[in-house]
Amino acid sequence: MSTIAITLNDQDKSALRTAAYGSVALLAAAGAPHKAISQGSIALTSATGLTGHVLSVKSKDIALPGKNVAELAEQVLPALTAAVDLLAQQYPAEVDNFRSTVLVAVEAAQFAKGAPSPAVVAMAAKITAALG
Template sequence: MNALTSEERVTLKTAAFGAVFLVSNADPGFFAMFKESFAASGALAGATGLVKEVLTTGTLPQLPRRSPGDVEAIVLPALERSVAILREKAPDEVDNYRTTVIAAVEQTAEATHGVNERERQVIHKVRGALGLPLTHE
């Protein structure tokens, strides 16, 4: 396994936290945000190995404060790039990363009132960016 550069670590972290942000933003609301953040943090902290170390150390990534479309335009390519980085440098961590991100976004969506259609659409995009099979619900 090759060591990740600081830039690669930022990419992995931005992608994971950004995916959670996109799902949370699909069902806005002040109290919902707290429940969703708590649910996501548990999933991200539950990662193992290199993925846990990358996601739970250092500063939080800075996402643009613009429209959700602008954030999506950063996050989805970052998810794709994260998988490519791990395939190259830590192939045994790819499934760990994918599983962790999907668990975080699903737990975020389920944290308040179940999963709505907008959240389902965002999760679908996240799965696609991670190179996972798309679910048909």
């Protein structure tokens, strides 16, 4: 494991995982098909670098309680922005890797089975905006 991954504390790792996997959960809540969501999750576990080390760990620290899309979005969108900010402060060289990893997952979740629905496209745009 990379020494950079080891220097992140557990709370920081949890924040990155929650943001990344939350983006895929948000697309699922917006109506992306199950197969598409699987493709998005695979994209996250296929990451490299610090992001890859953090996202590939099987963990139960991802907390995304929410009863509807709005509640989930209120958690995930700020979490994405916070994750980018965290990396910008601690590991600026990793920001683009995290951002592109999440965007690849979003793209995979959108297009895994034909054209995405307008609701999924709109949510993907919100996720992209939250990433900065």
